[in-house]
Amino acid sequence: MNASKIISAALLFTAALAHAATVTGTVIDKTTGKPASGDTVVLLDVQANMSEIAHATTDAKGAYKLNAPGAGPYLIRVTHQGAGYFIAAPQGNQPGDIPVYDVAAKVDGVSIEADVFEIETDNGQLRVTERYFVHNTSSPPRTQWTPKSFEVALPPDATIAGVAAQRPTGLPTSVKLDPTGAKGHYAFNFPIQPDEGEKDTLFQIEYTLPYSGKFTFHPSESLRTQSVGVLMPKSMNFSDASPSFQPVQQDPGVLTFVARNVTPNAQLEFTVSGTGSMPREAQSGPGPGPQGPGSDQSSTATPGNTPGGGIGEPINTPDPLNKYKWWILGGLGLLFVAAAGFLLRKPPAGATPAYAPTAPGAAHPATASTPGFGGYSAPLASTPAAKNAALLNALKEELFALESEKLSGTITAEEYAEIKPALEVVLKRALKRTS
Numbered sequence: 356m357n358a359s360k361i362i363s364a365a366l367l368f369t370a371a372l373a374h375a376a377t378v379t380g381t382v383i384d385k386t387t388g389k390p391a392s393g394d395t396v397v398l399l400d401v402q403a404n405m406s407e408i409a410h411a412t413t414d415a416k417g418a419y420k421l422n423a424p425g426a427g428p429y430l431i432r433v434t435h436q437g438a439g440y441f442i443a444a445p446q447g448n449q450p451g452d453i454p455v456y457d458v459a460a461k462v463d464g465v466s467i468e469a470d471v472f473e474i475e476t477d478n479g480q481l482r483v484t485e486r487y488f489v490h491n492t493s494s495p496p497r498t499q500w501t502p503k504s505f506e507v508a509l510p511p512d513a514t515i516a517g518v519a520a521q522r523p524t525g526l527p528t529s530v531k532l533d534p535t536g537a538k539g540h541y542a543f544n545f546p547i548q549p550d551e552g553e554k555d556t557l558f559q560i561e562y563t564l565p566y567s568g569k570f571t572f573h574p575s576e577s578l579r580t581q582s583v584g585v586l587m588p589k590s591m592n593f594s595d596a597s598p599s600f601q602p603v604q605q606d607p608g609v610l611t612f613v614a615r616n617v618t619p620n621a622q623l624e625f626t627v628s629g630t631g632s633m634p635r636e637a638q639s640g641p642g643p644g645p646q647g648p649g650s651d652q653s654s655t656a657t658p659g660n661t662p663g664g665g666i667g668e669p670i671n672t673p674d675p676l677n678k679y680k681w682w683i684l685g686g687l688g689l690l691f692v693a694a695a696g697f698l699l700r701k702p703p704a705g706a707t708p709a710y711a712p713t714a715p716g717a718a719h720p721a722t723a724s725t726p727g728f729g730g731y732s733a734p735l736a737s738t739p740a741a742k743n744a745a746l747l748n749a750l751k752e753e754l755f756a757l758e759s760e761k762l763s764g765t766i767t768a769e770e771y772a773e774i775k776p777a778l779e780v781v782l783k784r785a786l787k788r789t790s
Contacts (some may be wrong), residue, residue, distance in 0.1 A: 380451030390417025464493035468578040496549035503542035588631030
């Protein structure tokens with residue numbers, strides 16, 4: 356081997372070492388407040404179909420060490436009592452600390468904060484998007500998880516078009532619904548983790564129904580439910596045989612009805628008729644300024660100083676759906692666009708420091724924020740480096756979601772081949788900026 360080849364090989368080896376990294380961290384059981392020993396920790400390669408490339412087991416102090424062969428992007432998964440918890444592998448020398456919770460099949464403190472129906476017509480069918488916002492306020496905090504963690508009942512003739520779920524601190528991921536026996540009854544095999552501040556576990560089901568101009572729904576909730584909401588175009592009609600639903604004044608073009616304090620298996624019934632589509636401008640994600648989608652841009656009121664937080668003035672009581680309007684009117688399909696657009700924005704004048712993690716339920720530090728996806732505000736990063744790191748983590752999680760969709764068969768090969776290269780291009784640009 357001549358000298359030039361030896362030098363070239365040495366340079367390649369040095370470059371490989373430069374990109375290799377060791378990820379260390381601690382796994383803490385937040386149910387007991389103690390280190391979680393004996394848990395399996397795995398490094399997943401996002402760009403290689405979520406292949407497992409390194410393994411470790413936490414020691415008596417909950418510590419682990421993983422050797423990453425390159426710059427990533429990677430995810431870290433720890434399995435605690437059968438339930439998986441994920442974080443994006445940290446960059447540089449940042450610790451990869453991971454909180455976990457003890458698991459139980461049934462947990463006190465789990466309830467539905469809202470079950471929201473978004474209904475419209477499409478080519479002779481009803482198109483329904485149903486979203487569940489599920490609280491877990493268990494004390495001490497525990498994760499509820501079994502193959503039937505969360506059960507739902509759909510109309511028997513429903514044809515399911517898409518299913519997704521989101522952990523309190525994660526991004527939406529495509530999942531499957533498992534039939535439980537009776538027609539229209541399904542279950543999510545997805546952990547319901549304890550709430551993180553105001554963030555809870557979110558479930559979404561999209562389905563279609565045969566439609567002859569009139570259809571009657573019989574919602575049945577598996578848990579105590581604070582609010583059941585129905586959103587539909589104003590060109591359609593709503594009737595309630597109970598009557599359990601009360602109208603809530605809404606943005607132009609959208610009807611909203613809410614039933615409150617619904618007990619498990621209570622017999623609700625409502626009928627929709629006519630035709631119409633939800634306003635497309637209301638489904639384009641957060642718009643300019645603080646009011647976002649579906650708001651009256653000619654008004655000077657903002658969500659924080661109008662009754663109902665900008666979604667409309669309720670009757671007698673605050674609008675219980677205000678918290679969810681980004682999910683209700685946005686949809687999962689715009690997640691990446693909204694996240695990337697938010698992270699690439701320049702912070703407004705007077706923006707305060709970037710977000711720092713806090714304990715569950717604790718108030719976040721005062722930060723400059725903008726309406727976020729999933730019904731809560733996300734702080735603005737205060738420096739270019741912080742913004743790039745946040746964007747990098749969002750891209751990693753989006754690639755993770757894409758690979759999950761591929762593995763679960765909820766995305767076509769053509770869609771996967773179109774989306775993944777685009778994400779990888781943006782990811783590589785973000786990696787260059789953080790290197």
